Amino acid sequence: MDINAYIESGILELYVAGTLSDKENKEVYDLMLKHPEILQEVLEIEAAIIKLTASTSQQNNVHILQLIKDKLKFNASDTKVVQMTKPKNNWFTYTGWAAAIILGAGLLWTTNQNKQLQSDLQTAEIEQSYLETQIADAKTDLEASKNLLNVLRDKDIISVPLGGQGNFANTYAKVYWDKKTNKVYLDAQGLPEAPEGKVYQVWSLTLNPLTPTSLGTIDTFNTDDNKIFEITNANESQAFGITLEPAGGSESPTMEQLYTLGVVASTP
Amino acid sequence: MQLEVLISKFQQKDEKAFESLYAMYSDSMHGVIYNIVRDHDIAEEIMQDVFIKAWNNAGSYSAEKGRFFTWILNIARNAAIDKTRSKAFKNSKKNLDAEYFVDILQTSESLDDQTDAIGIKKFVSKLAKKCIKVIELLYFKGYTQLEASEELDMPIGTIKTRNRNCIKELRTIVLE
Incomplete structure (x- = not known):
């Protein structure tokens, strides 16, 4: 097969343009695999067409890729940021928490106070019973002294x-x-x-x-x-x-x- | 990365491969689509449809049937042409029949930003009208050889060799 004649026939340009039949496409494909010159020719034709067609695009098209990725839900798992809706009555929550904390602290304080008072009361009770004992002792002593005095005063x-x-x-x-x-x-x-x-x-x-x-x-x-x-x-x-x-x-x-x-x- | 590997990964729904292929072909596809619809918003809409369709139908592509570029080029051209046939588009748009891709290049000022703008402009100015028409029909519009020969009133064989010569010339300009 005459590779040069095949290339010069113009079939490879039509191959890139996409106007060949399925059978012809397969034929070119097989020949590209066998003959590097044919593959090289196809690559150059393709590169030239890409450059020409790209030159008629009057803009940078990177932004469209993002639109496409969004539609295809690319990276959906890690880039999808869900905007949290801000609760409207935030102050209400905060004051609620503040009230709860103050109430808790108050309860603790009163519990503590109660314990302290109970302890004080116990101390007072002990003191009182101690004093009562002292009074009783004093009474007993007084009684004994009176008895003794009576004895001593007795004329008999x-x-x-x-x-x-x-x-x-x-x-x-x-x-x-x-x-x-x-x-x-x-x-x-x-x-x-x-x-x-x-x-x-x-x-x-x-x-x-x-x-x-x-x-x-x-x-x-x-x-x-x-x-x-x-x-x-x-x-x-x-x-x-x-x-x-x-x-x-x-x-x-x-x-x-x-x-x-x-x-x-x-x-x- | 080798193109074959990239395409294979793309067919396995690899998102990075998809992005690489988009980077390689998106400007080209947009150029083709824009040349057909001549409206930036509509072209953008079609671009999304084309690449989403490519992603969803990735499994249907096979190297034996043709180049990957040709495959996606077909999707883009068909999508754009379908759009121009819709009622809404026909009602709102002027007759585009007389326009060629070279109009965009010749009237564009922003083209100066393109890397090979000078080369393309040189090419356009040098290129014979017959080349412009053939390239327009075969690559930008997706005409078959037969359709092109009828459109241009030329024998099929002539289309083939003329196109060959035109692309040869294009290559000397854009690929150095």
């Missing part, structure tokens, strides 16, 4: 001073004996604190013959405030004595540890 009360003995000459005590009620009130303020492991023991004595009878130990001596102790005494006592004994007391008084002793004045 026998007062017995107990003087310091031997090594304990500087100590003293006093006994108030109510014979009607068989009660003895011992005022032991003049005695020193009992040493560890020791207690004071109170004795009722008859003198002829000398017989001591234990009235009991004073176990609360060190902790007692007014050092006045109420003791039951049904004996016909002629004297009272106080000795220091080992804890628990003794059967008979330890005479070396006799602190105070006093004789009951003869019955009037």
